Every structure is written in structure tokens, then in C-alpha cells.
Amino acid sequence: MKPIVAAAIVVCAALASGCASDPVSSSAPPSSPQASAPRGSTSPPPAVATDPSRSAEAQVSRSPLECSQTALQGGLIVCRTLPLMVVTLDGHPIARADLQGLAVVGLPRDQPPIAVIGLAPPLDQPAPFGVRGARAEVMVSSRTDGVSRFVMACGKIAPQTDEETRHAQISEGKKSQALKGVYSPSGDLSFILPARGRTSSPFGAVRTYVPDNASCQGRTSVHNGLDIAVPTGTEVIAPAAGVVLLADPDLYFEGGAVFIDHGRGLLSVLMHMSRVDARTGDQVVQGQPIGLSGATGRVTGPHVHWGLKFRKLLAADRDQDLWIDPSLALSSTAGSQ
Numbered sequence: 001m002k003p004i005v006a007a008a009i010v011v012c013a014a015l016a017s018g019c020a021s022d023p024v025s026s027s028a029p030p031s032s033p034q035a036s037a038p039r040g041s042t043s044p045p046p047a048v049a050t051d052p053s054r055s056a057e058a059q060v061s062r063s064p065l066e067c068s069q070t071a072l073q074g075g076l077i078v079c080r081t082l083p084l085m086v087v088t089l090d091g092h093p094i095a096r097a098d099l100q101g102l103a104v105v106g107l108p109r110d111q112p113p114i115a116v117i118g119l120a121p122p123l124d125q126p127a128p129f130g131v132r133g134a135r136a137e138v139m140v141s142s143r144t145d146g147v148s149r150f151v152m153a154c155g156k157i158a159p160q161t162d163e164e165t166r167h168a169q170i171s172e173g174k175k176s177q178a179l180k181g182v183y184s185p186s187g188d189l190s191f192i193l194p195a196r197g198r199t200s201s202p203f204g205a206v207r208t209y210v211p212d213n214a215s216c217q218g219r220t221s222v223h224n225g226l227d228i229a230v231p232t233g234t235e236v237i238a239p240a241a242g243v244v245l246l247a248d249p250d251l252y253f254e255g256g257a258v259f260i261d262h263g264r265g266l267l268s269v270l271m272h273m274s275r276v277d278a279r280t281g282d283q284v285v286q287g288q289p290i291g292l293s294g295a296t297g298r299v300t301g302p303h304v305h306w307g308l309k310f311r312k313l314l315a316a317d318r319d320q321d322l323w324i325d326p327s328l329a330l331s332s333t334a335g336s337q
């Protein structure tokens with residue numbers, strides 16, 4: 001397994017940005033090359049992230065908080081700090097650093113142009129020296145998402161019959177139970193596409209589902225994942241290592257689906273599969289086959305839907321979780337054509 005510092009580099013590189021602390025922070029170095037790099041620069045991560053021999057304490061003598069320099073709405077910010085520190089976004093606790101001090105922050109699709117990252121001490125503990133007041137400002141670019149329109153049978157838009165309603169309720173119960181589980185590995189956080197194929201529908205598009213008859217009403221929602229157009233029966237692989245929180249062949253909206261917890265609050269959902277080979281509780285490695293693509297659940301044709309959820313692990317309920325643009329987490333095009 002790669003050292004955790006390598007994971008930070010992989011993720012920062014995937015985000016097309018270096019990792020730097022805020023130059024105005026009182027505890028940050030006065031004029032480090034990373035802090036003074038132009039916004040949007042693709043300069044490499046700071047030396048501290050490339051030297052595994054440095055302890056967390058040594059890193060703090062340099063800066064207690066280093067984060068990606070730039071991000072996109074609906075994307076991720078990766079930060080390095082002290083182990084177990086609570087990381088805040090615009091003043092609100094949103095993540096906790098792992099035992100190696102690596103934290104991932106998910107951004108909503110409407111994130112303001114400057115994301116202010118701060119630190120809070122672990123619960124019931126005093127703040128280590130130099131941590132109080134540490135902050136990093138990350139420039140966040142705006143999204144330009146499209147709109148799309150789909151004609152669907154009423155039962156694909158929302159449950160219509162008692163049987164469909166019961167099916168949807170059972171599916172919700174399975175998901176709610178599974179999402180109570182949390183896996184916190186210290187492995188790599190690089191992602192690859194879960195299938196080889198053309199991206200047919202990007203994350204973030206506003207979709208209107210139009211019923212194919214007048215017996216029900218339509219719906220509008222945001223496409224919360226990335227669609228890859230592949231024929232039924234195409235191999236689906238794990239985008240990154242993790243633990244399978246739920247593997248089910250017949251969820252109401254998702255169809256055959258596999259939920260993989262990658263740790264640090266990130267969870268992949270692969271949907272519409274014709275065959276599910278992974279099993280709940282499985283530990284999978286990146287690239288491991290987990291089933292075959294299909295057209296199950298709410299779909300208009302065969303494809304793989306990859307959703308990437310950022311779970312606010314400090315929140316009391318999962319309603320505050322965010323869907324992240326999976327394309328912004330890709331570190332490789334190994335899974336693409």
C-alpha cells in the first residue's frame with residue numbers, strides 16, 4: 001500500500017492543483033512558494049507532503065493546515081493537518097482528519113467563490129499550539145451545468161402502485177441501514193472510472209422527467225452522478241478501494257447497485273447493474289470487478305451511473321451529505337476509452 005502522503009499527492013494532483021496553506025494565516029510561513037503561487041497554478045504539492053519522514057509535529061512547525069489551492073463547485077478540497085483535527089468549511093465543521101492528518105472536504109454545487117477552511121480541536125481536547133486561527137482560502141470556480149429532459153413511464157418517475165410503493169420503501173430502509181456504517185481506511189484515494197465507455201451524461205445537469213402519459217406528474221432534479229454509456233453485460237469495477245456497505249440486485253430507483261465506502265467521508269454508488277457480484281461487507285480493491293452493467297431501476301437505457309457521495313461524518317443525520325462530481329475525483333483515465 002502506498003504511504004498516506006502519497007495519497008495526498010494523488011488526490012491533489014487529481015484536483016489539478018497543488019496543496020498550500022493560506023498566506024495570511026498567522027501560523028503559516030510568511031512567503032512559502034506554495035502560498036505565493038498564482039491561483040489556479042498547477043504547481044506541485046509542498047515539500048512537506050512529499051517527505052514521508054516528517055512527523056505531524058514537524059509539519060505543524062511549518063503550517064498546521066495545507067489545502068488544495070483551487071477547486072470547482074461540487075468538487076473536493078484535500079487538506080493536511082494534525083491527526084483527528086476537525087476541519088471547518090466557512091465556519092461549519094465538515095470533516096475530521098484521519099490518523100495521518102489527511103482530510104477531504106466536499107463542496108456543494110453552489111459553493112461561494114472562496115471556500116474558507118479552518119480548524120477546530122478534537123472534541124474535548126485543547127487546541128494544539130499554532131492551530132487556533134489557522135485557515136486557508138481556496139478559490140472555487142463556478143460550474144456551468146446543462147439541462148436535459150427525459151420521457152419516462154410513471155413508475156420510473158415515482159412509485160405508482162402499492163407494490164411499487166412498498167418496493168421503494170424497502171429499498172429506502174436498506175439504504176438507510178447501510179449508510180449508518182462508516183469505514184475509515186488509510187489507503188489511497190485515487191479514483192478511476194468504473195467502466196470503459198463514453199460519458200453520456202455528466203454530473204450536475206438539471207433533469208426534467210416527463211411522464212409518457214397523463215396519469216402522473218413529472219419531476220425535476222439534479223443529476224447526482226456520472227453516466228457511462230455501455231451495453232448491458234459490461235464489467236463494472238470498483239473506482240477505488242473500500243468496503244461494500246450495500247450490494248443489492250433490486251433497489252427501486254437504483255436497480256442493481258453497489259455502495260462502496262472509501263473512507264474519509266467518500267462513498268461510491270454504482271447503479272443500474274444487471275448482475276451484482278460484490279456482497280455487503282466485502283473489502284474491494286481498486287479495479288476489482290463488482291458486477292455487470294444493465295438497465296435496471298430508473299433508466300432510459302443501459303449505462304453505469306456512478307455517484308460519489310461526500311458524507312458529513314460530523315453531522316447528526318445523513319440528510320446533509322453532498323453529491324460530488326465524480327469526474328473531479330478522477331486521478332487517471334485508466335477506465336476510459
Ligand SMILES: [Zn+2]
Nearest residue numbers: 225226227305
Ligand atoms: Zn445517472
